[in-house]
Amino acid sequence: MSYPVDMETRPDVTAFFDDASNTISYVVRDPDSQSCAVIDSVMDIDYAAGRISYDHADQIIAFIRDNGLDLEWLIETHVHADHLSGAPYIQSRLGGLLGIGRNITLIQEMFGKIFNEGTEFQRDGSQFDRLFVDQDRYKIGTMECFVIHTPGHTPACMTHVIGNAAFVGDTLFMPDGGSARADFPGGDAGELYDSIQKLLSLPDDMRLFMCHDYGPNGREIRWETTVAEERAQNIHVGGGTTREEFIHFRTERDAALAMPRLIIPSLQVNMRAGELPQPDETGKRYLKVPLNEL
Template structure:
């Protein structure tokens, strides 16, 4: 297992409240400093009825209502990566609750790639400036009295980061629950071997570290779950438990990815999320439009 950039504070246990969005099987989190009212929101969701072209905010409003009811102060809105299966609710929540929007510094690679795919033109800045903070590997930040640090864990996408806050780590799509395995690695900029090495970094955290997933699909009909531990993953993950070699993982991951369909919301999600969750600007009539590249992804 690879080294990690900072010691994990297993004595500090942030309060974690999960919000499950059934439409996209996404889990968002409010992470609270137990010694203050400070919190962070991780991987929020903006609702979309893709067929009707309608945006709504029920999922984000549920989080906002919780934050308000608890008297919390939002300091960060964290995106673990540029999601391809749901739209981010971060800018909506920022307007209501405050906080800074942060993502991994390799968002610039994602912006360069998909800026071309969606023909965004020269007005689209590909420097990550739409976000308030671009995290580098090992960067730290504060949530009240908590010190959090970001680990670069690419492979699913180039910009994927795992955020470690006290004894809790928010892994994005790098890992699923042990019976779900691992994320796909066939998106532009993804790589199965890189993903395996990133997973090894996560699983080098202390065994008691709580791991929080960004998605769960209830394999084999079980109830939805989103929390596990490093020790449980190392013992039972169907793709990357101890004893499975990197070459075995890469062979499995590449074969599995070749059978997967593209996510249902990949086209709107990438266009919006690479711009920090902001919707396209309205045209002269006040209408907003998303693009569908033909044979472009």
């Protein structure tokens, strides 16, 4: 498949690493204007204490303000299961439109049942400003951007291509990290392989930006690579790994993995576009723990 790639445009990318969840958030700036986007922001949670804070999001807000930038978009590459989104907090202070893949509705329907949400929980994606579909286009300042539907980790995963930079969410990790799990509800190892092949069909020099890095074998944290490096060196899909080989490996590996530490709060918050559940009649907010469901 041919994509409308613009390798001449090189957005300025600033990364913010969250140690608690090994998440990398990005401010992506148009080099020809003050316009920018925030991708995959983080809201902090002390899970044991049930306390929310915004240190990570405040760093991003300060960076945007200090550089006189105009925030146009807040992008979620997918519904994260390992950290809570800080997008609505940032949006309330800086504006911008909040976007995610249209298949968020599948996630909302699925996890709305698992968490026994009432009829007041909307399952139509209306919590977001834009629901992207495959090959949708939008702009950040003068930059033309487009999205690629890359399901497998979740049904709603989207890769955002902005000039010569692609933000891949959890579809890929750094070459020595391989690929993300595909065993969450709605995940599929075969679909993940197909999605990775879409990314590997992009130009060799396309910069790829990861949503997570765990420093395999003790190396320093990294988040940027290229299509050529992934195609040649990725330990799960590089060097001509077949679809059948990948499905077999991914399925066996996923069966041995523990659930992410923050999956319970993350899914409940992120399917609401980063908003906390509505308070009860006393004004208190609660998260639910479904037993034997995940």
